[in-house]
Each structure stands twice: as structure tokens, then as C-alpha cells.
Amino acid sequence: MSKDMLGWRCKFGVMGPSTNTIVQPDFDMMRPAGVTNHYARIFTPNANAISNETFRAGAEVIAGNTLDAVKSVMTCAPDHLVMGMSAVTFFDGAKGADRFVKQVEEFSGLKISVGSHACTAALNAYGGVKRIAVLSPYWPAMNIEVARYFTDMGFSVVRDIALKRPSWIGIAETTSEECVAAMKYLDGDDVDAIVQVGTNLSMVKLAAMAEMWLGKPVIAINTATYWHALRARGIEDKVEGCGKLLERF
Structure with missing residues (x-):
């Protein structure tokens, strides 16, 4: 079976808000050789003057646009999906997290690592x-x-x-x-x-x-999520300088 020249061990499909400028360089910083990260940006208008009332509404817009990003990133034939946005993975407690995971996994046919469950595993x-x-x-x-x-x-x-x-x-x-x-x-x-x-x-x-x-x-959370994704694919490389989670477990 042919292998991707750079992602010969694993290709991750990553979904993150279009306003997010941190998760992509964070994940790339922790990337071992032979693993590649491929980003699909979830369309997210930059919400100004966020408040208690508007935060959840804005996050739900992101959640609603997530499957479009999944559909886009699936065209590069990733091996595993990674959610680069955490708020939507905490909505409605554990049952909400499980519901989100199930929705994406059924839509894509792939496993996904999400921030909430990754933190629990960590x-x-x-x-x-x-x-x-x-x-x-x-x-x-x-x-x-x-x-x-x-x-x-x-x-x-x-x-x-x-x-x-x-x-x-x-x-x-x-x-x-x-x-x-x-x-x-x-x-x-x-x-x-x-x-x-x-x-x-x-x-x-x-x-x-x-x-x-x-x-x-x-x-x-970015460390926990990327660690979870690596370990879910059986990639046990230890990454220095990003905390004990990636160095020891």
C-alpha cells in the first residue's frame, strides 16, 4: 500500500475555528517525524464584546459549522480527526461530549480526539x-x-x-x-x-x-489533545519541552 511521502505514519485532519491562530502552530510544534497535520478552518465570525449571553451562542455557531470542515478535510484522506476547538466538547457535560464525538465519527467514519475527553485521559x-x-x-x-x-x-x-x-x-x-x-x-x-x-x-x-x-x-488542552491523537494511533514518540504528558506517557 502506498504511503504519503511526509505523513507516512499518520495524517491528522484537524478542525479549528477560522479565528484561531494558536492551535495550528501548537500542534505543529508537537508533531513527530512522519506525522502531518492538515487543517480545515471552521468558519467563525470574530465575535466582539463577548458576554455570558453571547459566548455560548457564538460557540454553537462554531459547532454548527464543524461538519462542513470535516467534509472538507476528509478529501485529503486523513487517518484520524482532531478537534482544535474545545468549548463545544464540554457542552452538556459528559453526555454532550459523547454526543459530539458520535456525530463526527458517524459522519466521517474516522475516530476523533477532542479536548474534553483528552484532558480526562491525561x-x-x-x-x-x-x-x-x-x-x-x-x-x-x-x-x-x-x-x-x-x-x-x-x-x-x-x-x-x-x-x-x-x-x-x-x-x-x-x-x-x-x-x-x-x-x-x-x-x-x-x-x-x-x-x-x-x-x-x-x-x-x-x-x-x-x-x-x-x-x-x-x-x-492543546498538549492533551495532540497527545491523545498520537497515542490513539499507536504513536508513542516522546516529545521534549512540552510537559510531562508528552515526555513520560
Whole structure:
């Protein structure tokens, strides 16, 4: 059987919002030799003045346009799909995540890695994690959905912070200083791990550094999602510099 010259081990089909400028370079940074990432952008108008009321509505527009992106990326004959947008994978808790996965897998005939379930798999890989804190660029109404999901999966959400970014593009403009301040707020002896959600928030390298000075798992959702996709395809390569998840598990 013929193999793709560059993606001879695996071709990933990745769906991400058209406003997202972080997930593509993040995934490419973690890509082992012989694995290629192929992006289909989910049409997403840049929502300005996001609020509790408009965040979910905007995210549901993205969810509604996801299958068009799946249809587009399927023309390159990928081996596995990866969802490069996390909010829609937390809606309505665990049952909502399962429903989203089922919809895409039935439509495409391929398996998909999604942020919510990837974070659960990552937390379980570390082991001994029961109490978590959540960092998001979202608005509080969306954090409620994230907490519902993790509670459904057997974790206790001790604290969370919503950075309330003003637009979809504005998420990618969040500074490292803002993220560090958020992690300091979230951390405590009552927290076993910190989970960062929101794929347009640049946290892969920062989370890896934070693990060293906090002495506990700090999971960036882009790391967890790409790790999950690699392992789902039996690719066990260890990737240095992006946290213990990719270095050890």
C-alpha cells in the first residue's frame, strides 16, 4: 500500500475555528517525524464584546459549522480527526461530549480526539488526580459547562477562573503574565492539578514550565489533545519541552 511521502505514519485532519491562530502552530510544534497535520478552518465570525449571553451562542455557531470542515478535510484522506476547538466538547457535560464525538465519527467514519475527553485521559495518565482547578479564556457561563463535564467524569473542580476575553481573536492575545497570575490564583494544597482549556490560548510551553515550579500536573488542552491523537494511533514518540504528558506517557 502506498504511503504519503511526509505523513507516512499518520495524517491528522484537524478542525479549528477560522479565528484561531494558536492551535495550528501548537500542534505543529508537537508533531513527530512522519506525522502531518492538515487543517480545515471552521468558519467563525470574530465575535466582539463577548458576554455570558453571547459566548455560548457564538460557540454553537462554531459547532454548527464543524461538519462542513470535516467534509472538507476528509478529501485529503486523513487517518484520524482532531478537534482544535474545545468549548463545544464540554457542552452538556459528559453526555454532550459523547454526543459530539458520535456525530463526527458517524459522519466521517474516522475516530476523533477532542479536548474534553483528552484532558480526562491525561489526568488519568498522571494518576492520583481527584481535585482540579480550571483556567479558561471563556466567560463564567462556559466555565459552568466545563465544571459540569469534569464533575461527570469523577473530578472535583475546586476553583476556576474565566479570563473573560473580549473577542475570539482576543483569546490569542492573552499574555503569559496574565496566565501566570491566573495559575497563582488557582493553585493551592487543595488542588491536585490545573487544567487549561481554550485552544486559542497559548499555554503549551508555559504549562510545561509551571509543572516544574508548582510541582503538580498542569495540563494545556492543546498538549492533551495532540497527545491523545498520537497515542490513539499507536504513536508513542516522546516529545521534549512540552510537559510531562508528552515526555513520560
